[in-house]
Amino acid sequence: MAKKISRRMQAALEKVEPRAYEPLQALNLLKETATAKFDETAEAHIRLGIDPKYTDQQLRTTVSFPKGTGQAVRVAVIARGEQVQEATNAGADVVGSEELIDEIQQGRMDFDIVIATPDMMPKVAKLGRLLGPRGMMPSPKGGTVTTDITDAIGAFKAGKQEFRADRTGIVHVMFGKASFPAEDLLVNLKALQEVIDRNRPSGAKGRYWRSVYVSASMGPAIEVDISSLRDLKTTEIAA
Structure with a gap:
């Protein structure tokens, strides 16, 4: 049985044409179709020409958003010794050592990012089955395994975000709020x-970028012209 489309969504769908929009046009349309009663998240869904089952075609990295994400990020830090106090002073929401690892194993998940010091990683490894599927397992590539706790906490709270391509080669990233x-x-x-x-x-061989869509979290998908986005200069945006 087909799922019934709400009147709100139907009205939003009618505003979106089946074509690729210039980047700024697409984002204005995202804002126009964000009609829920709360400030919706702006999402990007990017299909890449990669097959992540091969190790040399995997994408996992971080992005620092210049305009922030508009979201409060709860940071957990797993460390020991003086770095526990350093993490607390730097604004971490949850801090601990072995006892925090035990609490996470028992189901504690009141955080969005987990940062760990390198010396704690042998113990943190046991959390892989819990944190891995949620995309929260600390990794050096993601900037979440580090000795520089203060900078890492500040960066993630300011809008830095870790992301990866899923098993189908699609990247899903939240990049702001519809109110931006x-x-x-x-x-x-x-x-x-x-x-x-x-x-x-x-x-990655052949055509790397396959498609880019943006949407508000409760809105329709809007295709973005890939070439226009890649050709755009940052100075042109500021102008």
Whole structure:
């Protein structure tokens, strides 16, 4: 049985044409179709020409959004000794050592990011089955295994975000709020595009970018013209 489309969604769908929009047009349309009664999240869904089952075609990295994400990020830090106090002073929401690892194993999940110091990783490894599927397992590539606790906490709370391509080669990233000015959303989307290009896997062959769609969290998908996004200069956005 087909799922019934709400009147709100039907009205939003009618505004979106089946074509690729210029980036700023797409983001203005995202804002226009964000008609829920709360401030919806701006999402990007990017299909890449990679097959992540091969190690040289995997994409996992971080992006720092210049305009932030508009979201409060809860950071957990697993460390020991003086770095426990350093993490607390730097604004971590949850801090601990072996006892925090035990609490996470028992189901504690009141955080969005987990940062760990390298010396704690042998113990953190046992959390892989819990944190891995949620995308929260600390990793050096993601910037979440580090000795520089203060900088890492500050960066993630300011809008840095870790992401990876899923098993079908699609990247799903939240890059702001629908209430942001379209120009700010474009700055963030451009930053994401540049990071994805810089981190192109060595095994990626042929056409790397296949499609880019943006949407509000409760809105319809809007296709973005890939070439226009990649050709856009950051200075042109500011202008």
